[in-house]
Amino acid sequence: MPPQLPPATAGLSSRLRELRDTVRVVLGLDDDTAVVIRQFAYTEPGRPPLETVVAVLPMDGDAHRWTVHRPADHITEHDLRAALLHHRRN
Numbered sequence: 001m002p003p004q005l006p007p008a009t010a011g012l013s014s015r016l017r018e019l020r021d022t023v024r025v026v027l028g029l030d031d032d033t034a035v036v037i038r039q040f041a042y043t044e045p046g047r048p049p050l051e052t053v054v055a056v057l058p059m060d061g062d063a064h065r066w067t068v069h070r071p072a073d074h075i076t077e078h079d080l081r082a083a084l085l086h087h088r089r090n
Helices: 007-027 076-086
Strands: 034-041 050-057 064-068
Touching: 007 034, 007 050, 007 076, 050 076, 064 076
Parallel strands: none
Antiparallel strands: 034 050, 050 064
8 A cells, every 4th residue: 555645745745747738748758758747845935935846857858957946736737838938948
């Protein structure tokens, strides 16, 4: 049986899956391309307390990464489109 996640973690995992699916659609990715989305918490001064990182890892080609300076549960499809399409991959 898989481990049980605390409710807050389970909700975040569900949201990260939704964002991952949106990234796939926005970028027109195939099933062989991995999409990893993680939310990070920071305590350093001058950094946002939470930010979300999107990584796209194709089987052939270069990996790409974007950072959205918002918590995952506050990111909309519009936010993702703006980040992925406006700010070129880095």
